Amino acid sequence: MKTIPFDINKLVRPNVAKLKPYSSARDEFKDFDAEMVFIDANENPFSSDVNRYPDPQQVRLKSELAGQKNVRVENILLGNGSDEVLDLLYRAFCEPAQDNILTLPPTYGMYKVLAEVNNVENREILLSKDFQPRVEEVLEKVDDHSRIIFLCSPNNPTGNSFSEGHVKALLESFNGLVVVDEAYIDFSDKESWLSRLDIYPNLVVTQTLSKAYGLAGIRLGICYASPQIIAVLNKIKPPYNINELTQRRALERLRETDVIFYEIHSIKEQKEELFKSLLQVNFVEEVYPSDANFILARVDDANKRYGQLVEKGIVVRNRTTQPLCKNCLRFTVGTPGENEKLIKTLNLL
16 A cells, blocks of 8 residues: 655644643743742642642653653653543544544444544444454545544454554555554553554554553553644643642552563463453353453353343443444453452353
8 A cells, every 4th residue: 555645734623733822830930850939820838749730741750651662752642541632632633523533343432422522523434353444444434534543452342453454554544643542552462553653653652551550540641642743732731631649650650660560460361361261151152362451252141141240249341232242241350369259150150
């Protein structure tokens, strides 16, 4: 396929391109470590440990991420969860009631919700039976108002990764943004698309600290893209979208590299055991391979089995209403004790 020239300036909404971003007090003075008297931001001067506004650009946190991920600080935008990052992409690049985005169900449900919130058409192209993008069908749905293709890889709820060839074909054939949502990449043996940011100017990679890093409660999502795309998103993000407590906790956790490695390794080992055990359950009809921290399994009657598990004090995710997922349950990998309880319960149903 022939690579299509990409011009970010043609993609940005005109009002966003002309917008002058709000400049906060902490944007104007950036030396947070200096011994200064801060009487510029109408803060309460009495220390409560969080009486000052947080760094609006999260410089320390971004520097840590840049070092670990081998990218530049200019390639990073942080959001209040990945959902804020995704919402900013809609707001920056999609004209309401005019533009469209493309999603590949079954996939993460917030792509569709955010399209509806932002009044942007969502064009859905089902994955193939083996849960891979149907590239030709996707490109047939593209028109002059198509702005973003969302690819969740490893995919939720199916757990599989998309083939490199399929993602590459979309990046090289689509003159808009290709967002690769890598929320589960830390559990995969596949290479992250971060290493190709400099190759594809239309590539956006989103990650999160909610899964492998165990920080779902602090809501920290990460967007990696070209400096030009990040600059556009910075124009419209709220000035203090990442609070001080989140910044501190994220920085502490990122430095716990040995602990994180151990937890990821443990989850992957437990996933293999859970996979084998699910295959032995008499009403489980198929167990799908997974590069994530969960396993999708097809059962005889998802609604019935979901209800039975809830009665036994176990909550799983019933995905039977999703395309290609009839009678499928999604099992998150728990602790060894939780996984053992799950399998014992399933075998008694």
